[in-house]
Amino acid sequence: MTWRLGLKGRQSVKLSPVTKAGGALSFSSQAVNAAPELTVPSDPSVLAGTPITFSISAFDADGDAITYGARSLPSGAAFDSTGKRSFTWTPTRAQAAGSPYMVTFIASDAFQAADTARIRITVTTLNTAPSIDSFEPGDTTLTRAFGQFIPFQIFASDAENDPLTYHWSVNGIFGGDQASFMFYPDKDLFPEECVVTVRVSDNKTTRELNWHLHLIISAVELNSLTASAQKGAVLLSWRTASESNHLGFNVLRSSLAEGPYETINAALISPAAEGRYSYLDRGARAGMKYYYKIQDVDRSGLLTLHGPVAAELALPERVDLAQNYPNPFNPVTTINFELPAAAEVELAIYDLQGRLVRTLARGVRGAGVHSLVWDARDEAGMAVPTGIYYYRLRTGNHLLTKKLLLAK
Numbered sequence: 001m002t003w004r005l006g007l008k009g010r011q012s013v014k015l016s017p018v019t020k021a022g023g024a025l026s027f028s029s030q031a032v033n034a035a036p037e038l039t040v041p042s043d044p045s046v047l048a049g050t051p052i053t054f055s056i057s058a059f060d061a062d063g064d065a066i067t068y069g070a071r072s073l074p075s076g077a078a079f080d081s082t083g084k085r086s087f088t089w090t091p092t093r094a095q096a097a098g099s100p101y102m103v104t105f106i107a108s109d110a111f112q113a114a115d116t117a118r119i120r121i122t123v124t125t126l127n128t129a130p131s132i133d134s135f136e137p138g139d140t141t142l143t144r145a146f147g148q149f150i151p152f153q154i155f156a157s158d159a160e161n162d163p164l165t166y167h168w169s170v171n172g173i174f175g176g177d178q179a180s181f182m183f184y185p186d187k188d189l190f191p192e193e194c195v196v197t198v199r200v201s202d203n204k205t206t207r208e209l210n211w212h213l214h215l216i217i218s219a220v221e222l223n224s225l226t227a228s229a230q231k232g233a234v235l236l237s238w239r240t241a242s243e244s245n246h247l248g249f250n251v252l253r254s255s256l257a258e259g260p261y262e263t264i265n266a267a268l269i270s271p272a273a274e275g276r277y278s279y280l281d282r283g284a285r286a287g288m289k290y291y292y293k294i295q296d297v298d299r300s301g302l303l304t305l306h307g308p309v310a311a312e313l314a315l316p317e318r319v320d321l322a323q324n325y326p327n328p329f330n331p332v333t334t335i336n337f338e339l340p341a342a343a344e345v346e347l348a349i350y351d352l353q354g355r356l357v358r359t360l361a362r363g364v365r366g367a368g369v370h371s372l373v374w375d376a377r378d379e380a381g382m383a384v385p386t387g388i389y390y391y392r393l394r395t396g397n398h399l400l401t402k403k404l405l406l407a408k
């Protein structure tokens with residue numbers, strides 16, 4: 001008799017005689033199946049952006065066919081389970097943040113006996129040095145004057161978002177540890193040639209930027225610079241102790257001490273023999289604080305700033321209508337009026353017979369001092385004859401009238 005065992009488990013067979021002689025015989029057996037044995041490489045490490053490939057294998061002592069599989073594959077990875085049994089993957093730099101990755105491989109036979117193995121894949125990155133994206137001043141070779149603040153600033157980033165540190169120096173002398181640096185070149189402390197250096201570090205690598213600075217003595221040395229509030233304007237006054245190779249001045253204004261500043265004079269203010277200067281800013285608005293700088297211009301084109309100084313025009317205390325100027329006039333005159341608060345206004349010109357000649361303003365105006373110009377023309381744009389005219393301001397319960405004279 002031949003007995004073929006089943007696939008697995010404890011099995012038995014009983015033999016009984018066909019005659020009454022003899023007893024039955026029983027046989028039992030345990031079918032044992034050996035699971036496959038996996039062989040995998042040691043835990044690998046791979047640089048982001050670099051492909052990794054490895055193969056696995058398995059041995060089955062019973063010679064059974066082996067089926068392969070994988071679980072928890074990282075995004076972008078592939079496993080060839082039916083061919084070379086190879087794992088392939090090119091991890092991205094972003095995937096390094098999720099490292100390590102645990103991948104499970106399985107080898108099983110037809111009887112569901114299986115072996116598993118986990119491989120730990122570590123994704124690494126090479127550190128990228130910080131990037132200096134932009135910087136101010138944009139020119140790294142500069143000519144500036146002694147005794148004038150010189151601002152420096154850089155804008156840096158890091159590919160790994162590592163925290164950045166800054167180190168500023170002037171000719172090797174420490175200056176600051178922020179992204180910006182204000183340098184004051186005192187002529188008693190610094191030579192004419194200076195190198196301003198900034199180093200940006202992510203604590204692994206460092207970037208460096210240098211400005212080469214040529215320092216000269218300013219064409220102008222100021223004795224004083226003041227700003228004072230006047231009626232409807234700000235008066236700037238300054239005196240110079242010395243001037244050389246000097247073309248003139250510009251006046252710059254800002255609503256913030258740190259700027260930005262804009263030039264407000266229409267033409268360069270020429271040098272004065274006695275060194276005394278003034279500028280009346282009629283464009284200043286009441287209730288606003290303004291900052292002013294004086295810019296001197298030398299013949300080489302060097303621009304040097306002095307200041308800032310500040311002044312604030314107070315809001316008017318009452319409605320007022322000023323006398324026009326000039327008066328008498330020809331061909332234009334300016335009319336100012338003041339409002340302590342925003343209000344609906346109308347300002348118009350009338351002749352001696354009380355007939356309307358021209359409406360200069362109608363609508364809401366804000367608090368402060370307002371200026372209007374009349375060019376001696378009527379509503380149709382025609383020139384009016386010389387003589388006496390009246391101008392009238394109407395706002396709320398106020399009605400103010402003054403006389404003006406158009407001369408030949």
